[in-house]
Every structure is written in structure tokens, then in C-alpha cells.
Amino acid sequence: MAELFVGLMSxxxxxxxxxxxxxxxxxxxxxxxxxxxxxxxxxxxxxLALNTPGGSDELHRAALAANALARVYAEVTAELLKSTGVPAGSVAAIGAHGQTVRHRPLEFDGVGYTLQLNNPALLAELIGIDVVAEFRTRDLAAGGQGAPLVPAFHRSLFSRPHEAVGVLNIGGISNLSLLPAGSAADGTVLGFDCGPGNALLDHWCQTHRGQPYDANGRWAASGKILPDLLAQLLAEPFFSRQPPKSTGRDLFNPDWLADRLQGRQNAQAADIQATLAELTASACAADVLRHGRGEVRELVVCGGGALNTHLMARLAARLPGVEVVSSAERGLPPQQVEAAAFAWLAHAAVRRQRGNLASVTGARGARVLGAIYPA
Incomplete structure (x- = not known):
């Protein structure tokens, strides 16, 4: 019998x-x-506005945004089931991560918090399928970062018995999984956020080109890297912190960038874009080299950044001797990997199997992740 699960990711x-x-x-x-x-x-x-604290009536707006997000989730799930010819009653559960708007693990009171806007009860009501959500919070409660959660899935999908593999997800934020050869034991896998992925690139492109993203990195490729600016950006302390570590738009946001661009009003916008692309490539490549201990010979890239040919080329240039490939070449298209991870996490939750890796998040141990909302 089929064991069908839907994974949702935004x-x-x-x-x-x-x-x-x-x-x-x-x-x-x-x-x-x-x-x-x-x-x-x-x-x-x-x-995007709710990612920045200080707006008016945030609680009210966040609740309504969560409702709207649940409706988008329901619509895309309905389209998925229609296209595959699978009735809702045949699906065991949906894994719905929600939309992260704050991520401050271990801060303030030793536990901190992570907030993903979502209304899983509404999603269950709209689609008629059990929903598993709130994946990060149990890891935080156990002393972890709550992120990244995908390395356990990466291990199940991409690890190899005789070869170390890196898996790099480049979304708004980039995160890296390092899978040593034969990484069956939990303690052998490393995973952490590297820093900005597409978030700053997309912001700069929207601001100066009126486009939501730099298609294939063509605009970045037309500019030149500004070495002094790149060095200033890389001086951010997050880059030199040891794992476990995670981040988000709480740190890498337009205000962070604006502070570091002061006095550069005469710089060409394309050169800033080229430097931001190099920031992403440089930070990710440095983490592969530093924490992969020279063992990684292949880096599998997923997320929207895998579709950016300029960014992929810059990664390859900074990783001589490492084959940089799209996850599509290893069996799963880049924009499906994270959604598939949350189907995997939902499957684990329903079976009461542990979903985190303490070696990745720093939690006190492995935990069952997620809260289940019955249809």
C-alpha cells in the first residue's frame, strides 16, 4: 500500500x-x-513587512497573514492532488512548515523563540487531511537552534557509503549539510546556516531593477566584485561563529546591508549585485572548506540558488576540486527538495520517529518534531 504524504514549503x-x-x-x-x-x-x-519588528498592530496582521498563507497552501495542495489524480483521503498527512518571520534561538531567556506564521487547523479544515506543523519548537525546547531541520532528510537522500557529500540549500538564507562517508550515525552529520542566500540579492534587484530576482545571475555577472566591500560584509561575526548556528532575516536584511553601504553612493548598482553574489558564494564555499575537512568532493545544490548559473559558477570557482552539481542531477529538482523534506518530517512525526539531529541543532538529543492537527 502507498504511504502518501504532502510536503509544503515557503x-x-x-x-x-x-x-x-x-x-x-x-x-x-x-x-x-x-x-x-x-x-x-x-x-x-x-x-516581508512582518519580518521587521516595530510595525503597527503586528499581532492582528500576523494572524490574518497566517490565514492567507493557509489558503495558499490549500490551493497548491489541491492543485497537486488534481494533477496526480490522488484523492485527499489517500494522503496520510501534510507537512507544513509555515513562514518564518522571527528566529531568535537561545536568546533572551536561554530558550529564545522561533515564529513561523501558519494556521494548520485552517489548512486541515480546508483540505480535509491531517496537518503536521510547528517542527522547530520542540528542538528549541530541548536546547537546540530549531534549524536547520533538513540535514536528516539530506542524509537519507544524498549520503553515500564511501564518499563525503555536501548539500547546500540556497533559498533566502543558505544552509549546508555535511554528510561524511557512511554517515549513518547521527553524530557524524553537520548542518548549519551559512548566511544570506538569495535574500539580499533579491532585495537589491527589486530595488534597482524592479524585478523580484536576478534571472540566471545575469545582472550580477555584468558587474565587478568590489573587494573592500566584500571584506566588510564578510566581517560580520556570524560568519566566523562555530556551529551549531542558524540565522534569518532578523540579521541579514536591508537595514544590515544599508549600514554597510554607507559612503558608497557612487558605486554602480551592478557592482553591488556582483559583490552580494560573491558574498553568498564565498560564505558557503568557506564553510564547505572549513568544516568539510577537505573530504567533500561533491556539493549538491538545491533551492532557488541552484537555478542561478552565475552563482553556481562562482561556487565552483571557489571550490577547486569539488564538483558542484544541481540536485536535479542527483534525482530531485532543486525546488522540490525542501518541500520533500517536510513530507519526510511529517512521515517521521506520524510514526513517532525522531526528526532532528542533535549534532546539527545542538539540542540535548533527538526528538519527535511537529504538532498534529487532525482533519
Whole structure:
């Protein structure tokens, strides 16, 4: 019998929601279908605004944005089921991560908090399928960062018995999983956020070109890297911190960038874009080299950044001797990997299997992740 789960993901790039239908009946994940839906412009603008503290009536606005997000999730799930011909009653559960608007683990009171806007009860009501959500909070309660959560899934999908592999997800924020050869034991896997992925690139492109992203990195490729600015950006203390570590738009946001661009009013916008692309490539490559201990010979890239040919080229240039490939070359298209991860996490939650890796998040141990909202 099929064990069908839907995974939903809307990441820090804020471009929309991806959904996959996954079958676990063979013992491993098999993706049967994919659907995506862009965010309506007002919802995207509101989600972006809610990433910045200090706005008026935030609680009210956040609640309504969560309702709107649940409706987008329901629509993309319905489209996915229609396209695959699978009735809702055949799906065991949906894994819905929600939209992160704050991530401050271990801060303030020793536990901190992480906030993902979502209304899983509404989603369950709209689609008629059990929903698993709130994946990060249990890891935080156990003393962890609550992120990244995908390395356990990366291990199940991409690890190899005789070769170390790196898996780099480049969404709004970039995160890296390092999978040593034969990484069956939890303690051997490392995973952490590297820093900005597409978030600053997309912001700069929207501001100066009126486009939501730099297609194929063509605009960045037309500019020249500003070495002194790159060095200033890389001086951010987050880059030199040891894992476990995670971050988000709380740190890498337009204000962070504006502070570091003071006095550079005469710089060409394309050169800033080229430097921001180099910032992403440099930070990610440095982490592969520093924490991969020279063992990684292949870096599998997923997320929207894998579609940016300029960014992929810059990664390859900074990683001589490492083959940089899209996850599509290893069996799963880049924009399906994270959604598939949350189908995997939902499957684990329903079976009461542990979903985090303490070696990644710093939690006191492995935990079952997620809260279940019955249909």
C-alpha cells in the first residue's frame, strides 16, 4: 500500500509555496508530483513587512497573514492532488512548515523563540487531511537552534557509503549539510546556516531593477566584485561563529546591508549585485572548506540558488576540486527538495520517529518534531 504524504514549503525568499506528493511505501521517499503557487503581491509584501519588528498592530496582521498563507497552501495542495489524480483521503498527512518571520534561538531567556506564521487547523479544515506543523519548537525546547531541520532528510537522500557529500540549500538564507562517508550515525552529520542566500540579492534587484530576482545571475555577472566591500560584509561575526548556528532575516536584511553601504553612493548598482553574489558564494564555499575537512568532493545544490548559473559558477570557482552539481542531477529538482523534506518530517512525526539531529541543532538529543492537527 502507498504511504502518501504532502510536503509544503515557503522559504525566506518569499516567492511562493512549493508542494510535493511523496510515497514512502518502498522504504525510501519517491516524489510522485510537484506543484507551486506564487504568493499574491499583497501577501508577499505583508510577510516581508512582518519580518521587521516595530510595525503597527503586528499581532492582528500576523494572524490574518497566517490565514492567507493557509489558503495558499490549500490551493497548491489541491492543485497537486488534481494533477496526480490522488484523492485527499489517500494522503496520510501534510507537512507544513509555515513562514518564518522571527528566529531568535537561545536568546533572551536561554530558550529564545522561533515564529513561523501558519494556521494548520485552517489548512486541515480546508483540505480535509491531517496537518503536521510547528517542527522547530520542540528542538528549541530541548536546547537546540530549531534549524536547520533538513540535514536528516539530506542524509537519507544524498549520503553515500564511501564518499563525503555536501548539500547546500540556497533559498533566502543558505544552509549546508555535511554528510561524511557512511554517515549513518547521527553524530557524524553537520548542518548549519551559512548566511544570506538569495535574500539580499533579491532585495537589491527589486530595488534597482524592479524585478523580484536576478534571472540566471545575469545582472550580477555584468558587474565587478568590489573587494573592500566584500571584506566588510564578510566581517560580520556570524560568519566566523562555530556551529551549531542558524540565522534569518532578523540579521541579514536591508537595514544590515544599508549600514554597510554607507559612503558608497557612487558605486554602480551592478557592482553591488556582483559583490552580494560573491558574498553568498564565498560564505558557503568557506564553510564547505572549513568544516568539510577537505573530504567533500561533491556539493549538491538545491533551492532557488541552484537555478542561478552565475552563482553556481562562482561556487565552483571557489571550490577547486569539488564538483558542484544541481540536485536535479542527483534525482530531485532543486525546488522540490525542501518541500520533500517536510513530507519526510511529517512521515517521521506520524510514526513517532525522531526528526532532528542533535549534532546539527545542538539540542540535548533527538526528538519527535511537529504538532498534529487532525482533519
Amino acid at each position: 522559504g525566506t525568499s518569499l516567492d511562493g509555496a512549493d508542494a510535493v506528493l511523496a510515497d514512502f511505501s518502498g522504504g525510501a521517499i519517491s516524489v510522485l508530483g510537484h506543484a507551486s503557487a506564487p504568493f499574491p503581491a499583497p501577501l508577499r509584501a505583508e510577510l
